[in-house]
Amino acid sequence: MRVLTRLAQLAATLFVASLIVFMAMSVLPGDAGLLRLGMNAEPAAVAALRAEMGLDDPLPLRFVAWLGGILTGDFGTSGTYDVSVLGLLAERARVSVPLAVYALVLSVALALPAGIYAAVRRGRFADRAVRGVAEIGLSVPAVWLGLLFIYVFAVYLRWAPAGGFPGWDAGPARALGALTLPAVALAIPQAAILARIVRTALTEAMDEDFVALARAKGRSTAGAVIHHALPNAWAPILTVVGMQFGFLVAGAIVIETVFNLPGLGRLLFQAVAQRDIVLVQGITLVVVATVVIVNALCDVVAVASNPRLRRGP
Missing domain, CATH: 1.10.287 (Helix Hairpins)
Incomplete structure (x- = not known):
């Protein structure tokens, strides 16, 4: 039911x-x-x-x-490109979705250990340092990071391409290489947000009686956090992760323009400029549906991972 x-x-x-x-x-x-x-x-x-x-x-x-x-799967025909909107969305999603997933993986990989470490070291210098770095990450716009990365890694060091996308036919290594700088630029501000959420959720869970009981039975602080507090803190964390994925898909308009990536964000910008209503409606609906569905899936995972939520009221 x-x-x-x-x-x-x-x-x-x-x-x-x-x-x-x-x-x-x-x-x-x-x-x-x-x-x-x-x-x-x-x-x-x-x-x-x-x-x-x-x-x-x-x-x-x-x-x-x-x-x-x-x-029925008919999103209409784009007046600007004179092709099926659904086919156009599928083509551009091959860039935007991997970019969003790549950025989300980087965000979680940075935020989860940082948030856990700050929670374990609550009130100490390490906790304050993590929160300070997170504040800096929150204050830096992704577009500024993108421009900085282009100058440092593409122009000065020449370690990565300054923009463009070679396509997946050129090989996963080249394709992911072209997505790395924009993915990192998108991931850093989101990692700062997620790290704060992880720390807050864990510190609240650590004040619960079951964590104190685990500590009394001999669990270390890190063990109590990972095995007891973290499973009960997944709900707010997964909610934010789901929201971030939708934001990364929808909020990549500027980044895709900066790095000249042929994704949904750049397509939406062009469609709005051309007032291609059918195309704008299709892109917007797909992004909104993605946010709603991903958040629903995150809710399901949160319930499945938390015994207290599974039992319900």
Whole structure:
């Protein structure tokens, strides 16, 4: 029953998200038909294009038609590129999704040991040092880090390419090499956030009676944290990890532009500039759906990893 309830909530959330995305795109200023044909286009040609795009239909009918196409796998056709939106999204996702996963793995790899170490050393110099470094990481924008990495590692040291993506056909090593600098630039601010969440969640869990009992039975502080406190602190940690993955997919617009990566973020920027409504709707809905689904999966994992959450109230 709990699974069915969660699935119903997920479906309702996705429906509301699709409605918000559609309405937001519908109220954008400007005439899509006029932008497509140019400012000097004949009014008759603009009217014919608007009718072909269904822009003259009432909003409810347009929403039903658009949502029905989404449910059948038809995201429409991009007016800018004159290709299927779904095919275009799949092509660009081959860059954005690995970039987001790469950045998320780096973020967790940096934040988890740092947060655990700070929690174990709570109130000591190491704890203050980790929190200080996290504050610095929070204050540094990812775009500034990206530009700094290009100058240091690409221009000065020449250890990595300054931008571009050779494609996965060139080999995983070259492809991942092109994604390394943008992934690190994206990961550092997110690692700073996650490290603070890990430390806070663990320090709260360490104050619980079951951790004190484990310590009384002879467990070391590190052992009590890893084997007792950490499993009970996964819920907020996984929630933030799920939110970060969605942010990394959606928030890579500037980074993909800085590093000249042909991903979803750069495609969204171009679609907004061209007022390609169908393409903007498709990208936005996919990003929102990714955030919702990943957060739902993180909730499931959090419940599965925490016996107290599995038992429920």
